[in-house]
Amino acid sequence: MTAQSDSQQTTKNIGLRGIVVADSKISKVDGEKGVLIYRGYDVLPLAIDSSFEEVVYLLLNDSLPKPEQLAQIRQELAEYRNLPDPVIDTMKTLPKDAAPMDVLQAMVPVLAMHDPEIFEEKTWQDSYNIALRLIARLPLIVSAWQRVRNDREVVESNKDLSHAANFLYTLHGTEPDSETAKIMDTILILHADHGFNASTFTARQVTSTLAHFYAAISGALGSLSGALHGGANYRVYKMLEQIGSIDNVRDYVVNTLDNKGKIMGMGHPVYKVTDPRANILGPMAAKLADKLGRTELYEMAEEVRKVTTEEFKKRKGRGIYANVDFFSALVNSMIGIPIDFFTPVFAIGRIAGWSAHYLEEHYGSEQAKPTLYRPKAEYAGRYCGLEGCEWSPVDKR
Amino acid sequence: MTAQSDSQQTTKNIGLRGIVVADSKISKVDGEKGVLIYRGYDVLPLAIDSSFEEVVYLLLNDSLPKPEQLAQIRQELAEYRNLPDPVIDTMKTLPKDAAPMDVLQAMVPVLAMHDPEIFEEKTWQDSYNIALRLIARLPLIVSAWQRVRNDREVVESNKDLSHAANFLYTLHGTEPDSETAKIMDTILILHADHGFNASTFTARQVTSTLAHFYAAISGALGSLSGALHGGANYRVYKMLEQIGSIDNVRDYVVNTLDNKGKIMGMGHPVYKVTDPRANILGPMAAKLADKLGRTELYEMAEEVRKVTTEEFKKRKGRGIYANVDFFSALVNSMIGIPIDFFTPVFAIGRIAGWSAHYLEEHYGSEQAKPTLYRPKAEYAGRYCGLEGCEWSPVDKR
Numbered sequence: 001m002t003a004q005s006d007s008q009q010t011t012k013n014i015g016l017r018g019i020v021v022a023d024s025k026i027s028k029v030d031g032e033k034g035v036l037i038y039r040g041y042d043v044l045p046l047a048i049d050s051s052f053e054e055v056v057y058l059l060l061n062d063s064l065p066k067p068e069q070l071a072q073i074r075q076e077l078a079e080y081r082n083l084p085d086p087v088i089d090t091m092k093t094l095p096k097d098a099a100p101m102d103v104l105q106a107m108v109p110v111l112a113m114h115d116p117e118i119f120e121e122k123t124w125q126d127s128y129n130i131a132l133r134l135i136a137r138l139p140l141i142v143s144a145w146q147r148v149r150n151d152r153e154v155v156e157s158n159k160d161l162s163h164a165a166n167f168l169y170t171l172h173g174t175e176p177d178s179e180t181a182k183i184m185d186t187i188l189i190l191h192a193d194h195g196f197n198a199s200t201f202t203a204r205q206v207t208s209t210l211a212h213f214y215a216a217i218s219g220a221l222g223s224l225s226g227a228l229h230g231g232a233n234y235r236v237y238k239m240l241e242q243i244g245s246i247d248n249v250r251d252y253v254v255n256t257l258d259n260k261g262k263i264m265g266m267g268h269p270v271y272k273v274t275d276p277r278a279n280i281l282g283p284m285a286a287k288l289a290d291k292l293g294r295t296e297l298y299e300m301a302e303e304v305r306k307v308t309t310e311e312f313k314k315r316k317g318r319g320i321y322a323n324v325d326f327f328s329a330l331v332n333s334m335i336g337i338p339i340d341f342f343t344p345v346f347a348i349g350r351i352a353g354w355s356a357h358y359l360e361e362h363y364g365s366e367q368a369k370p371t372l373y374r375p376k377a378e379y380a381g382r383y384c385g386l387e388g389c390e391w392s393p394v395d396k397r
Numbered sequence: 398m399t400a401q402s403d404s405q406q407t408t409k410n411i412g413l414r415g416i417v418v419a420d421s422k423i424s425k426v427d428g429e430k431g432v433l434i435y436r437g438y439d440v441l442p443l444a445i446d447s448s449f450e451e452v453v454y455l456l457l458n459d460s461l462p463k464p465e466q467l468a469q470i471r472q473e474l475a476e477y478r479n480l481p482d483p484v485i486d487t488m489k490t491l492p493k494d495a496a497p498m499d500v501l502q503a504m505v506p507v508l509a510m511h512d513p514e515i516f517e518e519k520t521w522q523d524s525y526n527i528a529l530r531l532i533a534r535l536p537l538i539v540s541a542w543q544r545v546r547n548d549r550e551v552v553e554s555n556k557d558l559s560h561a562a563n564f565l566y567t568l569h570g571t572e573p574d575s576e577t578a579k580i581m582d583t584i585l586i587l588h589a590d591h592g593f594n595a596s597t598f599t600a601r602q603v604t605s606t607l608a609h610f611y612a613a614i615s616g617a618l619g620s621l622s623g624a625l626h627g628g629a630n631y632r633v634y635k636m637l638e639q640i641g642s643i644d645n646v647r648d649y650v651v652n653t654l655d656n657k658g659k660i661m662g663m664g665h666p667v668y669k670v671t672d673p674r675a676n677i678l679g680p681m682a683a684k685l686a687d688k689l690g691r692t693e694l695y696e697m698a699e700e701v702r703k704v705t706t707e708e709f710k711k712r713k714g715r716g717i718y719a720n721v722d723f724f725s726a727l728v729n730s731m732i733g734i735p736i737d738f739f740t741p742v743f744a745i746g747r748i749a750g751w752s753a754h755y756l757e758e759h760y761g762s763e764q765a766k767p768t769l770y771r772p773k774a775e776y777a778g779r780y781c782g783l784e785g786c787e788w789s790p791v792d793k794r
Contacts, residue, residue, distance in 0.1 A: 014419070014768050015605070015768035015769055015770050015771060016416075016418055016770050016771060016772035016773075017768075017771065017772075018773060019410060019413075019416065019772045019773060020410055020772070020773045020774065020775050021410050021413055021772040021773070021774065022411070022774050022775070023774065023775050023776075023777040024774035024775070024776060024777065024778070025776070025777050025778030025779070026778065027776075027778075028776040028778070028780070030783055033783055035783045035785075037780075037783075037785055039778055039779055040778060040779030040780055040781055040785065040786040041785050041786050041788050042784065042785030042788075045785070045788050046788065049788065049790065050788070054791065062778070062779070064788070064791075064794060065791065065794075066791070066794050067791050067792060067794070070791050086490060086491075086492065089490045090487060090490040090491065093483060093486045093487040093490055094483075094487065094507065094510060095483065095510050095511065097510075098510040099509070099510070099516075101612070102506040102507075102509050102510050102611070102612070103506070103510075105506040105612060105615055106503045106504070106505075106506035106507050106510075106615075107503070108503075109499040109500070109502040109503035110491065110499075110503050112496070112499050113491060113492050113494075113495040113496070113499050113500075113503075114492065119496075195773070195774055196771065196772050196773060196774045197771060198602065198605065198606050198769055198770060198771055199606075201602065201770065201771070201772060202599060202602055202603060202616060205595065205598065205599055205602065205620065206599060206616070206619040206620045206623070208412070208595065208623075208625070209595050209596075209620050209621075209622070209623025209624070209625045209626040209628075210623040210624040210625050210628070211619050211620060211622045211623035211624075211626075211628075212622070214499070215498070215499070215502060215618075215619035215620075215622050215623070216619060218502055218503075218615060218616070218619055219599060219603070219615070219616035219619040219620065221612075222603040222608050222612035222613060222615050222616035223602065223603045223606050223608060223612075223616065224606075225606070225608045225609070225612050226603070226605075226606025226607040226608035226612070226769075227606070227607040227608075228605070228606045228607050228769045229606040229608075229769070231606075231607070231608075269769065269771055270771075371411050371412035371414075372412055372595055372625045372626070372666065373412050373413050373595060373598065374412060374413060374414065374593065374594060374595055374598070374666055374667075375413035375414075375416045375417070375418040375593050375598060376413075376414075376415060376416060376417045376418070376592070376593060377417065377418065377419050377420065377421035377592060377593045378417050378419070378420045378421070379420075379421060379422070379424075379425040380420040380421065380422050381421070381422030381423065381425070381436055381437060381459070382422070382436055382437030382459070383425070383434075383437055384437055386427055386430055386432045386434075387439065388432075388434055388437065388438050388439030388442070389437040389438050391438050391439075391442050391443065391446065391447070391461070393446065394451065394461075394462065394463070394464050394467050395464060397461060397462075397463050397464070
């Protein structure tokens with residue numbers, strides 16, 4: 001029988017765009033209006049006036065904390081702010097040039113091995129406690145890796161600092177000033193959740209198999225590392241380095257677009273207007289550039305944004321806008337985050353959202369229990385009927 | 398403004414059942430007829446007459462190998478059959494009671510750190526070579542972990558053995574007889590692919606972000622660890638241990654079903670008839686039980702299958718069938734696989750399929766490049782319009 005395909009259909013639902021896969025109460029993204037809402041609250045005032053700890057409480061508990069609740073979650077996160085010594089021993093065996101996202105994806109299951117409660121995870125409260133441990137410790141994996149790979153001592157957490165300040169403290173070994181700490185806090189809040197983005201959907205999918213919390217987060221980290229997702233902010237900076245000077249911007253943009261390439265950090269699969277997170281990070285980058293004398297970098301980036309927008313208008317008759325990655329790359333760089341840690345910084349913000357999604361997927365609300373995500377593929381391969389194509393031993397081929 | 402939901406809709410597409418998300422040429426599952434086809438070929442003759450190496454070739458290359466091609470892939474897999482020493486050093490730092498699936502999920506990104514070609518991955522051939530390294534090395538992580546956790550020397554691979562035989566050799570430290578090696582080979586073939594199951598879909602989803610090969614496989618391992626997926630074979634055996642004797646079977650099954658519990662290993666989300674893989678593993682388990690004097694275990698399992706089938710007929714008027722996990726638990730146990738390695742054994746078979754899906758998702762065929770899987774959620778949470786609910790400082794709440 002001749003081998004042939006049993007289907008000539010082209011698949012619909014490519015990339016699942018527009019396909020609703022679940023109800024969620026966690027965040028709402030309005031791509032037309034450029035609005036991002038966490039549990040009902042616009043992200044912009046939260047980013048300016050609240051704190052990452054408050055946003056963690058909001059995302060996990062679905063309500064703003066009262067004073068004693070905020071005090072409690074601050075204390076719980078601070079208490080969990082340590083890495084078991086054997087975890088650091090494991091990190092010391094890793095090659096110094098390891099990609100930081102590989103380190104994170106590897107170390108999260110290692111954290112599971114040192115969490116005796118992982119196999120006693122039965123109630124929402126059990127999982128909530130694991131969430132707090134993960135949120136507290138993921139930044140410490142990032143900062144410990146910076147120390148270990150540079151043959152420096154891992155810095156013990158300071159429990160009196162905020163979550164964001166302690167991250168910078170353990171990363172650099174010196175306490176940040178309050179302005180820098182607040183910038184980091186804002187970055188974490190702005191990255192904390194964003195609907196069913198690729199890494200969040202990965203986390204929910206792993207969760208739906210009833211795998212444990214750490215397995216879901218490690219999976220999400222794999223997705224976040226991709227160039228089309230969290231890996232983009234790193235690539236924005238690399239692009240700016242490559243362009244090198246404001247004089248080269250127009251040629252770079254025009255050539256890239258002529259060759260059907262992408263300008264990193266420009267455009268977004270959901271936002272058709274300005275990414276609301278860029279509305280905070282853009283001015284923040286401008287202010288920092290002034291303060292730190294890095295206006296050359298900022299102005300080159302602004303030129304990339306301007307020229308790309310003009311070229312898009314000219315070529316496609318529509319606008320294109322800078323996204324969160326475009327400006328977070330600038331801000332991260334200006335507050336001294338190593339370039340290859342931009343995506344890990346995204347991760348230590350997004351872990352709040354992933355955790356909320358784990359809780360929602362695992363415990364549901366109206367739904368009693370999670371349903372395994374198991375889509376279909378249209379078989380488009382060799383086909384000789386259900387009895388199969390004829391197999392013959394290798395020496396008869 | 399009062400907080401309220403903006404939607405009363407119930408979500409469709411729960412678990413994505415029946416939703417076609419991609420074309421695929423890799424495998425076809427016919428759940429009505431009980432047929433599983435790899436690249437056009439029925440899995441049953443492949444499982445009996447071919448070899449895992451041949452199936453790897455078939456899945457990755459979309460054709461049966463000619464003699465020289467089979468010889469080449471055997472040689473390539475054997476050449477890659479080693480773990481860098483620092484990988485073993487890392488494993489030695491892990492707690493001895495770590496869950497083996499956590500070890501696998503952690504160690505795959507560690508393998509990436511020791512694969513200098515991972516960031517030079519540009520062509521299909523580059524990725525194909527990484528696939529062969531992953532397929533060759535994942536079993537060695539499993540067997541090395543058995544040695545390390547028991548404070549025994551890691552066994553060096555024997556390149557003259559088959560892939561399956563070498564796994565058992567490095568696991569136990571002694572060469573398996575040819576019958577046992579063939580059983581392991583068959584188990585690996587039967588687990589090598591199965592459409593868009595949860596772990597494969599996870600792998601494809603991570604791949605769609607342009608994350609690297611190891612990140613996708615680590616993500617898939619997280620999904621496979623779940624009780625609703627690869628973790629089921631382990632739970633079948635635990636259930637049999639709990640039942641303890643054939644005399645307790647009826648009470649156990651009746652009580653479990655009365656309490657709306659599940660009988661592990663019975664039923665399948667896709668197969669409405671006998672899982673074709675069980676048609677090979679069932680008789681294999683019976684034969685092994687006879688040979689090894691473990692008929693008590695086998696007969697207890699058979700009784701579970703029989704009573705569950707009867708009870709389902711009585712209660713729901715329909716049949717229920719043993720799935721692959723039901724019998725693979727028995728066979729794995731009889732060939733000396735530690736119980737907590739049943740799911741890792743599933744993984745070292747399925748890595749062949751995951752790798753084929755990585756190649757298909759990444760390089761496509763008709764599609765030029767992968768599209769990020771980014772579905773939608775229906776927002777069903779607190780909502781006060783796009784301006785957001787009113788936020789007030791914590792001390793004003």
